[in-house]
Amino acid sequence: MSHLFPTYARMNIEPVHAEGCYITDKTGKRYIDFTSGIGVCNLGHQPPSVKSVIEKQLNQFWHVSNLFEQEGQEVAAKSLAEAAEMDSVFFSNSGAEANEGAIKLARKATGRSKIITFEKSFHGRTFGAMSATGQDKIKQGFGPMLEGFVYVPFNDFEALETEMGQDIAAVMLEVIQGEGGLYVGSELFLKQVESLCKQYGALLVIDEIQTGIGRTGKPFAFQHFNLNPDIVTSAKGLGSGLPIGAIIGKEYLNEYFGPGSHGSTFGGNPIAISAANQTMKEIFNQEFLLKVNEKSELVFSLLQSQLNRESIVKEVRGLGLMIGIELASPVQPLLTVLRERGVLALPAGDTVLRLLPPLIMNKEELEEGITIICNTINEMVYA
Template structure:
């Protein structure tokens, strides 16, 4: 089946909630993917920060195939070895004490919300329930995670959303201090906002957030679903800022392409979830956790986290070079290999033209191009991507900004 046929079937049978590119991907290897017509693309989307090791990493494939042949599912009525192995890897490489596994980022954030409320209401004997989140944040598409998300477009048509979420501007300490009251149980934020336009926490901001949480006796929870797992040049993005949150949520790259989410918590907070208080049928699935353990091992042993720092700096420099060349590029920002390019024009046409020339990127907002390549890319991959971008932007510049704005 070719691109057109697969697309026609999808348009006939699938709900219309995604805006899809006009091709069907059938194969991936390393930093490249192929569509059903045989075209090859350099992938700087990585499944939206999922394929941090590239596509079909041999160690992850081997771990999955081996586990599938032994045990695919057993439920959490029983222990399973891959789940325990992955838990050990996560806890021993962080300051946390316990982990809860689920299937996705939205589920991880839902779990964190429940954990925070239950910690205060059951462990502390308090009725605190409000959670402060940030404008331009993205925490998921369930009702509660949509309510937590600081973007009106995610809320539209789903009223009434669950109450208890308060939004403040990111990187604004005074606004946060004013928002926290006697009913607040936690602050949740992304160290680097991905979907909101690629905004990293400013120097000193997270230290101030930590101080506010400590002084008010509330929890600091970080959503690292997109920016975690080595993408920013540390295993966890919060490590750049010298803080120790009470809770961190993970997903996306954790499963290496399989559905897997996690809530990591310090001991005292984790005690809020006793038997029967929370659960997941597929959370901690043996195959997903085998993949996750292989991902963790590769990140820790193969120098990929350091490569994210080096290649992130190299890509940043190359994008800055384009900024100096083209007047419609307003800003380059981000951390590690989570980078954004803000434009004065609509980025959609650039995404389309790059795809036609063999490069996959996407827009984090209408005017922000987002770059999420695998962590094991080389300088040659960066050069290839920037060369395509340069050609596309050069052609648009010749047309005139008014025609592409």
């Protein structure tokens, strides 16, 4: 009997070692990892440079509380702010916490309470973040949600415009809806959202929990579309596996997040901050990001050339190394066969195969994994 709540539909795999782009289970079987810990291990498992700075921090101090000045936090905040072309940062422990803080900040800064989000969005499982999420299945059984959220179809400007008004505090969106099925926002739609927010004095809040920290070939996905958000949230890939999240905002928001307005005992923990600083140092390097874009071109080219027209694939979409393959049938059977063949991948909804390889995966590893994936999909033709 397990003493864990059964909140996860776990794979029948127990890792005993993970390094680079591979995971080894307790039977000795080795898997090539196209999950990156759900978009967390962007530098792969146990990146040596990150491990080194963590070990150094372990020998200095682990926790002193946010009542003390900490140089590491200042360095990390500067790196995040500059990468996002913004100004101020608050550190949390997770993406859900970052989104909770963003909701608080948007409401306080505008004096309004209504927030528009999108159908099929996912913003987390705490009450505010869950309320912001545009998926009913996430909310079932938990009673009334936090009031004030309005949900409209993604990429539908007319629907958004109908709901927009002087009572809207913010529009909150993912540039790519990760959990909802790897739906990419159109450039026209995203620019229209930004313009509408400015027209009504609402804040543009962009959830970059999964899309940020180099995943799409830029520091943040919104930069592909030249957007100018008021608030950006980040987590997942920020700490290379250590728990850390962040709210990044414009300078004018500082007055609304003064002493006593928000806080977190463990937010910006020194060990997590050390990991984040080294992670950003490597990923925010232009040469590194150029290689991510080159790898993305390779992956999409391989998928286009290797997937048979007779296969069950309806669409391939995504950006950078965040890829969705929509099937005409449920994705779980495919995931099971891929695991048997030594490839780990993820679902995004019921029918989308989600690929999130480590950003460090080399050409040979990408070709090997994509070939196995394509061959397996090609076998799943209509009967």
